[in-house]
Amino acid sequence: MTLLTATDFHQWVRCRRQWKASGGPFPRDMTSEVNLRETARTIATGQALLAGDARDLLPDRAREENVPATVRVLRAGIAPEEMLGWAEETAAAVARGEAFINGLVLSGNLALVVDWGYFHGRGGGWELSLFRPATGLRGIYEDEAALLLEGWQGQGYPLAGLHLRYLGKKDRPDSSWSEEDWRGLFRESTLTGRAGKALKRVVPERQELQDYAARDRDLPADYRCRQGCPLCEGAPAEAPEGRYSVLTLHKGRHLGRDLQSRGIFDLREIDQSREKDLTERQRRQIDSVISDRLFIDRRGLAAFLGRLQWPLFFLDFEASSQSIPPFQGLAPYEHTPIIASLRCQSEPCGESRPSRFVSLPGTDQREAFFHWLSRAVGDQGSLVVFSKPFESAMVRQLASVAGEAARGQALVGRMVDLLEPFADFLVYHPGQCGKVSLKRVLPLFTGGGYEEVRVRDGLQANFSCTRWADQAVASGSSGASGSSGAPGSPGARAAEGVSVFLEGALKGTPRRDEPYLASQEEVCAYCDVDTRAMVDLVEALARLLEEPLS
Template sequence: MKPLTKTDFILYRNCPQNVWVKIHEPSQYSKFEVSDFEKSLTVMGNEVEEIARGMFPDGYLVEKRSDGAQELTKTLVEQKASVIFQAVFATEKYLAATDILVWNASADAYDMCEIKMSSTTADEESEVADDEEGKNEKPAPKKSSGRELQFEYDLAFQANVFENCGVKINKKYLIRLNKKYKKAGDLDFSENQLFITEDKTVAIDDLMPRVLIEMEEAHHLLSPAEMPTRPCPCYYRGRSSHCTAFSYINKDVPEYSVHDINRIGNSKKLLKELLDEGILHIEKVREDQLPKIKEAKEGQKPSKPRKQNQVAVHKSKKPIRDIYAIKAELSSLQFPLYFLDYETYPHAIPFFDGYHPYQHIVFQYSLHVLNAEDFKAGLPPKHFESLILDGDPAERLVESLCTNIGETGSVISWYKKFENSRNRELAELVPLRFEFLHSVINRTYDLMDIVDNQHYVHHGFKGSSSIKKVLPVIKDLLALPKNVLDYNVLAVKSGTDAIEAYRKILKGEIVGSAVEKKKQEMLEYCKLDTEAMYIIWKFFTNLVAQSVQDGKTAER
């Protein structure tokens, strides 16, 4: 077995079997495609590391994993080079590359610095790219006790390897972005500006002996040619926490299983009970096994029977419909209706003045507008859009929105927390439109609530309220052709695709006529999002009208 790397050691701590497959059966592991979201995080992480080197202008870069990297590192260390980027050392068992080594003359040793793309702020918003519970948006890297411990294990692994190779390490630092930093001109690398440096020496020194023991255990467990026999820890986790090779390791688990029950990852005891009883298929789950719905205390909202409803509709294949509740939701809307969707780029390093790390650049919107007269006449909504690919788009995009959204009428989004958060940020960036943007916030209705609040539950949603799970079901119910409103036929299929397209255009990786082609693809994608919202709204509107006419107000 090749020396165990820091990356594989961190992965091992999450799931040993997954790393065993990665090391011993790489052809199998490679079959599991890395998500676009994970790829974008890798690219962003590399960019953050490169920019952080600006704090040390005299550093020498050791080309990562290149031939002779270890010999070059050894020579630089012997010469007491002031700053070394990507220094590499290895033993027979382990290999580590550290982001930055800084010579500390007073200690006659090197200080070790690890760069992370996480923020220093614990309350960072969890909205970066695609989330199953919303508009397919996933959370931004966020400081937490689990993530913090992972960072400390990361540093401890490196320190153990380097000291095992005879390199004395003095201080151990964690360098990460300062969420409170606001760009004004050139990036500011001075203390406590763009980056914060945290001294982790005490924590790492205390952790190193324990990590060394785990390193030995990992090497011992991963070395044999046969997969470890102990159970895969991911087996007792919800689907979103499964390792890359989960389906290969756990071949008996169906594609849609109890691991997919809504928020089952937060009900670990329930999941374990089901699995220990041998229940993998959702149709085998008994009603008495699911948690009872507790009565709401005064001033609290009642809990929603998400798990119970998901299991019930999967068994019956009949939707749950609360027409009174749906009607109440839709009755709150006022024409004209504005179906609004943003595309954004949440880059770790702010590109434009006035932005913080990870603040979203709102570079595109799609807007379908339906007035009362057109609705009564059976006419489709009018479509407006804007896509700005040069400079800071905030002011121009807001002015375009201001032209197309009137002073009255409901703004409809899917997962409104995202759009409203962007509107608050835009209000700070474009203060002259503060009142307009806060008016939009106050008028925004979340169409996802009908699904998320369990007013309409269909087995095809599979416990999700993502628009990309809901739309195909509604299409089937409306008997629409498969290629209509189909994300899969688009060149830009997701928010992550839109982010990557914007990033490449911004950085000059797409140029010339290819820019115009990509622009049209981005416009098609965003337009589909708001058209999908209109179709879903129309479905629920017609469902209410027909049910009231038929005298059916609830089906459970």
């Protein structure tokens, strides 16, 4: 018997081609691993708060190895005997009327984890709960509940209710929160009725998935998913390369697809006089690509550079975010700064002096962080950042914790966003392909890049910062317990258990050619490249204005 998982089902519904290409339910990328980590963190925290007296049905070996149920079940296809034994343990607990966590139910050939279950005498059946790291109800949870409903009732077990327990989006724990307050972080939505209605749609999908898996059938040649993914759509035979594709239009993916549907694949084929939906920025992009020349709005660029007041302080934060807030005042998934790189340049084209702040993993040092920043930048000069909304939010958070909101607002008032001249298309290089990120514009305008650092992007930096904290909290390191009063250890252990398990399971496979986890020095080096890049970009933009008109 080939066992599948809820992850297989979700992939199948989203895109059958992606499911076949994935080769199984194990995560294919860092984003998927992050989602699994936060799912495990939320489940473990919810169980600790709400189901502390329930029996843990996770197989003994998984508990010994600290492998959460949310990833242990991914072995269903390669360890069916373990899954069957797990399901039998769950059946025995149900027969005894014993409350449990981490149970397993088979729905057809799908192995489904039940995060928490207990018998409700007055309701005459079992109350089943799924803990999920979302801040609202999502369709995939209705599908999962429908599969669980089918499997539970298929075993002949009585059901009183199916519940989704998710996170309060705006809740911000503080030092006054009691354990009861923490329980309230988990909102509850009853899915019994919705799951019942969804069965008409979900069951045929499940049956089709299992049929394809059992027979290893090929998909129909004309199958296309609703998302229009590259595997289904492919590149049109007429598609031009790189910068000329209509799909590179700045913030114009839908317009690009509409143009393709009308047989227009190349930016050079667009009649701008007839395409009324084109924005001014997209027109500048097209003109730059066709002429193969840099576009410069000299007046606008001069006005932007004129806002800079010396000395300049180039500032970049690397942050962490978790589903369960680790520190006081944070909402679920709200970023909190962990590392800052700062460069001070006293005069145009002068040397820049670097400095940095690095927080101890798992420890709330935001007050000291703010005092360092406030002293380092003084009272004069612009703070140059790339994407002001994020960087200003970090400064305001630090200032609030330090009790210096006014000082924090003063620092934000000194910020100049280096993203502006690129996002507003005051300058545009034909090689940008509609993108305005720092990594896209840096090599085109300065020749620099990120080749010498191992950290590839902000996601990996965030991932690494979060793992350092989880490792510290899970190991009980001194001071690494957060300050929010949250039951952090169960969630930290579960999240870290996900990554350790996946590192072993995927080692040596094409999906994991090197570890995602970067060292603290590697993330600091990445952050330093960001601030060095901003120094170089300001100088490059100033040189553009010095060049004669051609």
